[in-house]
Amino acid sequence: MQPSAEANQRIARISAHLQPFNLQMEGNSGLRRGDCRTKGGDPGFKVAILGAAGGIGQPLSMLMKMNPLVSVLHLYDVVNSPGVTADVSHMDTGAVVRGFLGQPQLENALTGMDLVIIPAGVPRKPGMTRDDLFNINAGIVKTLCELISKCCPKVIVNLISNPVNSTVPIAAEVFKKSRTYDPKRLLGVTMLDVVRANTFVAEVLGLDPREVDVPVVGGHSGVTILPLLSQVKPPLLIHCRRN
Numbered sequence: 001m002q003p004s005a006e007a008n009q010r011i012a013r014i015s016a017h018l019q020p021f022n023l024q025m026e027g028n029s030g031l032r033r034g035d036c037r038t039k040g041g042d043p044g045f046k047v048a049i050l051g052a053a054g055g056i057g058q059p060l061s062m063l064m065k066m067n068p069l070v071s072v073l074h075l076y077d078v079v080n081s082p083g084v085t086a087d088v089s090h091m092d093t094g095a096v097v098r099g100f101l102g103q104p105q106l107e108n109a110l111t112g113m114d115l116v117i118i119p120a121g122v123p124r125k126p127g128m129t130r131d132d133l134f135n136i137n138a139g140i141v142k143t144l145c146e147l148i149s150k151c152c153p154k155v156i157v158n159l160i161s162n163p164v165n166s167t168v169p170i171a172a173e174v175f176k177k178s179r180t181y182d183p184k185r186l187l188g189v190t191m192l193d194v195v196r197a198n199t200f201v202a203e204v205l206g207l208d209p210r211e212v213d214v215p216v217v218g219g220h221s222g223v224t225i226l227p228l229l230s231q232v233k234p235p236l237l238i239h240c241r242r243n
């Protein structure tokens with residue numbers, strides 16, 4: 001190859017990095033490797049994150065890009081997904097990252113996915129309960145799930161949007177209506193309660209939280225969060241003081 005041609009190719013490659021949106025923002029979800037900067041070669045899970053540009057969505061997108069089990073990562077939001085997609089796509093891990101912005105691109109974001117994770121919606125402000133989010137987030141989750149039932153009816157849906165105790169039943173009703181409901185494929189994220197319980201009990205026991213296992217059952221709101229303190233490993237010996 002002529003030195004000048006080689007230099008031109010190098011410049012083109014660098015330009016592609018500096019202007020990634022043309023490569024990463026696509027209207028067509030059919031995966032064409034030639035269009036993607038990262039060449040995720042291994043078969044793996046295809047994951048879509050809806051609400052990918054938010055406070056939860058961004059670190060979640062990064063963790064999914066770091067996950068060696070994920071081969072394709074679709075990042076959807078109604079705002080800011082081009083920038084988040086560009087940043088996440090620069091990570092030198094295998095998953096192919098594609099960005100999708102706004103409702104018209106949602107169908108393409110969903111088609112062909114194995115797992116859809118949903119942190120889309122509004123978070124609490126000081127003084128609010130998770131139930132105060134219901135009116136807005138219930139509508140968002142309903143709309144997203146209606147399209148999921150059309151575009152990827154066999155997908156696993158993992159709901160983060162609060163109030164999880166209510167958004168999961170809403171999703172279930174949408175899927176029942178479209179005859180795509182499978183309880184094994186609909187989940188609500190309550191892991192935070194387990195993580196917190198492990199940390200708080202470890203503090204009491206003076207242990208490393210990684211050594212503590214507190215089973216938590218119930219929901220993800222107030223009194224519905226039930227840590228099973230009788231089942232803690234290592235056993236939690238509580239001495240009650242009698243007055």
Ligand SMILES: NC(=O)c1ccc[n+]([C@@H]2O[C@H](COP(=O)([O-])OP(=O)(O)OC[C@H]3O[C@@H](n4cnc5c(N)ncnc54)[C@H](O)[C@@H]3O)[C@@H](O)[C@H]2O)c1
Pocket residue numbers: 050051052053054055056057076077078079119120121122123124133137140159160161162163164189190191192220
């Ligand atoms: N289950 C849990 O353990 C848990 C933990 C933390 C937060 N949450 C919940 O997750 C949700 C998100 O929290 P956050 O801090 O990321 O909020 P955020 O406001 O930072 O981000 C929400 C994102 O959702 C996007 N969004 C809004 N409507 C959308 C739609 N129709 N389609 C796609 N995207 C849409 C917004 O543009 C934004 O980027 C809140 O409801 C919060 O309560 C749940």
Ligand SMILES: O=C(O)C[C@H](O)C(=O)O
Pocket residue numbers: 123124130162192220
């Ligand atoms: O509390 C919230 O509103 C967010 C999340 O559900 C949490 O438990 O931190």
